[in-house]
Amino acid sequence: MANKINRRQFLQTGIALGGAGLTGQGVLADNSVQKKPATIVASGRFSAPAAIPVKKGPRVVIVGAGWSGLTMAKYLKRQNPKFDVVLLDKNEQFVSCPISNVWMADQVNLEFLTHSYVEAAQNNDYLFLQATALELDRDSKTLVTTLGSIRYDYLVLAPGIDYDYGRIGVEDPEQEYALRMQYPAGFSNHSEIMAIKHKLNRFEGGTFLMTVPAGNYRCMAAPYERACMAAAIFRKNNVQAKIHLLDMNPDIRIKADGFKKAFAQYYGDIIEYESSASITAVNLQDKEIETDFDSYGFDDAVIYPPVRAASIIEDFGLSDPASAQKEASIDPFKYHLLDDEYIYVTGDSRSQPFSKSGNTASSEARYVAEVIAAHANGKEIDWRSPQTMCFSGVRIDPLESMSIIAFYQYDQVDKTFAFDRVHLMEQWNARAGQAGLAWAEGLFRDMFYS
Numbered sequence: 001m002a003n004k005i006n007r008r009q010f011l012q013t014g015i016a017l018g019g020a021g022l023t024g025q026g027v028l029a030d031n032s033v034q035k036k037p038a039t040i041v042a043s044g045r046f047s048a049p050a051a052i053p054v055k056k057g058p059r060v061v062i063v064g065a066g067w068s069g070l071t072m073a074k075y076l077k078r079q080n081p082k083f084d085v086v087l088l089d090k091n092e093q094f095v096s097c098p099i100s101n102v103w104m105a106d107q108v109n110l111e112f113l114t115h116s117y118v119e120a121a122q123n124n125d126y127l128f129l130q131a132t133a134l135e136l137d138r139d140s141k142t143l144v145t146t147l148g149s150i151r152y153d154y155l156v157l158a159p160g161i162d163y164d165y166g167r168i169g170v171e172d173p174e175q176e177y178a179l180r181m182q183y184p185a186g187f188s189n190h191s192e193i194m195a196i197k198h199k200l201n202r203f204e205g206g207t208f209l210m211t212v213p214a215g216n217y218r219c220m221a222a223p224y225e226r227a228c229m230a231a232a233i234f235r236k237n238n239v240q241a242k243i244h245l246l247d248m249n250p251d252i253r254i255k256a257d258g259f260k261k262a263f264a265q266y267y268g269d270i271i272e273y274e275s276s277a278s279i280t281a282v283n284l285q286d287k288e289i290e291t292d293f294d295s296y297g298f299d300d301a302v303i304y305p306p307v308r309a310a311s312i313i314e315d316f317g318l319s320d321p322a323s324a325q326k327e328a329s330i331d332p333f334k335y336h337l338l339d340d341e342y343i344y345v346t347g348d349s350r351s352q353p354f355s356k357s358g359n360t361a362s363s364e365a366r367y368v369a370e371v372i373a374a375h376a377n378g379k380e381i382d383w384r385s386p387q388t389m390c391f392s393g394v395r396i397d398p399l400e401s402m403s404i405i406a407f408y409q410y411d412q413v414d415k416t417f418a419f420d421r422v423h424l425m426e427q428w429n430a431r432a433g434q435a436g437l438a439w440a441e442g443l444f445r446d447m448f449y450s
């Protein structure tokens, strides 16, 4: 992420400003009294208390105002109006990733995807800060942000994902930067998604390469949906294009029969699907992607690498070294760190193998809000499965979609979660197209209105 400051850079900034680090407890002030420290320390701009109202009850600070954090903030207040909830995000407004593929093909406008954090906070009685979380001091229960330090009683980390370019053989930071700029993945922020919309609509013909990562990546169906939308755009624009869809997995990961049928039935002349393509390198100069067995040239591309938990999980020292996706070790039913019942990790950063999707994050957040409220009362509640719900656009004008709704169950023998009660609709139609938009609208209303 362009505006991410990692722990090392942040400490260097502190040193440059005057020679001291930030984590010493002496420089961290208590928001409950809202006093500025008597002495300005080296990085006083960040370590001084954030200028926010004095807390009026147990303070829950939430990092990340995505599908998880927004829902969490609202439902924590519903569970216990005495909670003093502070939600922070580095972005100034919310732009939805779900529905963005069909937005690229002009099936909804940008206003449909865009929502105000100010309104969400006003309507649901919590504080919103546009700030980046930088440092965590667990001993003093203090989070340092770009707006100052905030003391918490509970901390919820819901920062989403970051890309892991190392897993497609890209280790050089300059090459990674060039990839992020020239061939953005479009699975984490709207600048990338907008750049992809423009490149799809300006493409003049030739080979357009798209990739599907391995591992538990964000939104299983979305790379295949995006290929359908890209093909529909090229056809609408009368562009002679081939989409080479390189999948690092042995098969289409979800709604496989539906996508295979759609590729063959509508886009047989455009989409060429290839499975088990283990990407090992990207050669930017020659515009080629290398796999174990082959290399593939392209005129333009959208390169989606495998993902990992957002980097602050690692920067805060919470990543489990054994986790391939750098996730924290959390209680799989209660979501708190195994060694700290006051810090929770939710949404796409979680370590459970649930689908990394907005509906999963939102339904899970309602449950975790209850878990935290119960914990504050010295109680526990029964585990409740999150719910995954995902609509995928296949055709446009009118939008035709297919869908899946599923829950999860815990397998006591394998000690992991698996899908439960799966409702799969792989026959796309216009009614499901409208249902997908209504689903998103319903969740936007839930997150942004009271």
Ligand SMILES: Cc1cc2nc3c(=O)[nH]c(=O)nc-3n(C[C@H](O)[C@H](O)[C@H](O)COP(=O)(O)OP(=O)(O)OC[C@H]3O[C@@H](n4cnc5c(N)ncnc54)[C@H](O)[C@@H]3O)c2cc1C
Binding pocket: 063, 064, 065, 066, 067, 068, 069, 088, 089, 090, 091, 096, 097, 098, 099, 100, 101, 131, 132, 133, 134, 158, 159, 160, 161, 186, 187, 188, 218, 219, 222, 310, 312, 346, 347, 348, 349, 356, 357, 358, 359, 360, 361, 389, 390, 391, 392
């Ligand atoms: C193209 C596409 C289509 C999709 N379609 C669907 C769909 O049909 N259905 C569905 O359910 N899901 C879908 N998803 C997936 C969905 O977008 C994600 O699963 C969802 O956004 C996860 O929510 P989250 O709150 O965990 O993370 P996010 O929504 O990414 O929110 C994390 C937030 O944390 C903030 N943040 C990160 N680090 C910091 C920091 N240090 N300080 C402050 N803020 C920070 C980020 O700015 C971000 O706003 C789709 C995704 C894409 C890209």
